[in-house]
Amino acid sequence: MAARDQLINAQGQPTYGIFPEGVRELNYLDFDLRSPLDRKRSQLAKRFGFNQFQFVSFICDELIVGLAIVDLKLVSNAFLYLYDPENGDFEEFSFLQPLAAGTHIEPRPADGTAEFRKGANEFVIRASTTPGVRRVMVNLSKGVHIDATIDESTSYQPLAICTRAGYQGWVFTQKSAARVCNGSVRWKDREFDLQALNALAAVDWTGGFMRRETFWNWGSLSCQLRDGRRLGFNLAAGVNETGFSENALWLDDKLIKIDMVDFQFDRYHPDHAWAMRSADGIINVHFEPSGRRQDKTNALFIASNFSQYFGRYHGEIRLPDETIVLEGAWGLAEDHYARW
Template identity: 65%
Template sequence: MPALPRLINAAGQPSYGLFPDGVEEINYLDFDLRSVMDKPRSQLAKRFGANQFQFISLLSAELVVGVAIVDLKFLSNAFVYLYDPRTQRFDEFSFMQPLARNTRIEPRPDTGLARFEKGGNQITIDAAAEPGVRRLQVALADGTRIDARIDEAPSQQPLSVCARAGYAGWVFTRKTAARVCSGSVSWRGQRFDLRQIGALAAVDWTAGFMRRETFWNWGSLSCRLPDGRRLGFNLAAGVNETGFTENGLWLDEQLIKVDMVDFQFDRSAPLAPWQLRSADGQIDLQFAPVGCRQEKRNALLLASNFKQHFGQYSGVLRLPGETLQIADAWGLVEDHYARW
């Protein structure tokens, strides 16, 4: 089946549910946004009320990379972090732009362009220039460079879902994990060939009218099994689960849906293990944090308490027809509170 051309229909309402063939355009400005007392909101309110972000991870036993572009309209920000598990070297870079200056995220999850610039720092995520490829390019003022080509061949099965958010909003998200990638990372005098180190990519593309105050826990994995198959997952709790969930795992190109997931962790002990278990029994994992990219902001209108841990997963995945044991596989978890 062809992809849904537009998420918002002629009546100004979003289509809810799972979209196996994707959605071409998230035309959020066509949404009939109303107050909780049913009063129509202005076009300006729609423009400033919608949030968008894109996050990409590159994971291997030799290098962990996280890159994000976030457009909150009143403010935009971007971050890049890199971690070398062998040397335990960690660098992070964070940038902000008032009124989302020099920030652009096109509303097309599969074929759009995202870009952030500030000073001598540029981040571009381009899914339009080359069919079947999402290209991540980072050029930072300190000399750090990333040029990654992520395979998005037609055989992939992204997890695309739209769910209600609060009384008047909705969120669309498109997730993939364990995607083959090639290219290079240059950082602190070292050059990493992404194909040679076996790096795999995960992509998170999200947009919508989110709850004014929200939180989520999230987990992501991209690794290879001993038999060579690629294994990835996207798991979340606290958001995007009003009737549907964004929980799924991938074995090579196959997407397997996962039920609700419970995240058990101690917020006061950031390096203590996490437990992740799904209601359907497919997920029974422990996550051991190694490090964290974190940021706290508490402004008049906006607030964020963000912690994204990188570390290693171990445990059991009980899938239809087989049970998988994983040990010390690199991945991410996140604990995030936001007011926007």
């Protein structure tokens, strides 16, 4: 089955559901955007109403990296954080651009480019289907450099879905985890070889006409089991779950869908453990934070209360033919409120 060429059909409506082969282009300007009282919105309103972001992580026992490019039209943001689990070193960088200056994200999840530039600081994420790779390049004036590629070849099975968002909106997201990667990260006069460290990558590509005010909880795992298999998951609650959900796990390259997930945690005690359990009984894990990247923004029409944690997962993943026990695998969790 070939990937769907465009998300918006001839009637100006998105196709909702799960796309096993993905979607080539989010032709969002063809969307028949209307107000809640059915008044047609202009092309300008569509351009400014469409939000996009791309998040990538690289995880291994020796290094955790999280980075993102976010385009909210009125403002754009890029951030990067790095954490060394062995000695506890942590450093983060964040950049804002008014009116998304120096920022461009092409609306093609599998072969588009996302770019953010501010002064001497540059973030580029470039995907290509031939060959199937996603290249991540970061160069910061403070001396941090990343040049890495993520394997998205013939065995690539991302979770690509489109769901309703509020009365008139929709969101498309494409997620993957536990992907093979290679390349280097230079940080604090050290160079990390991602392939030699058996690092694994996760990708979140999201775009749409999102709810004006929303929140989500999120969990991400990318690890290698003792028998050599790669295990990853993407878990979420509060967003992208209108008729469908973005919950899935990957065992090596096999995608396994997961039911709704309940997150239990204490927002006001960030060092306390989280519990994550799925309604189908597959996921029964807890997450122990080791640290977090936090950002609170309140700027006129836009607000954000963002906490992304890095830490260890323990518990069980119960599949029909086996139970996989997690014993301190590194991963991420997030609590996020947004008004945009």
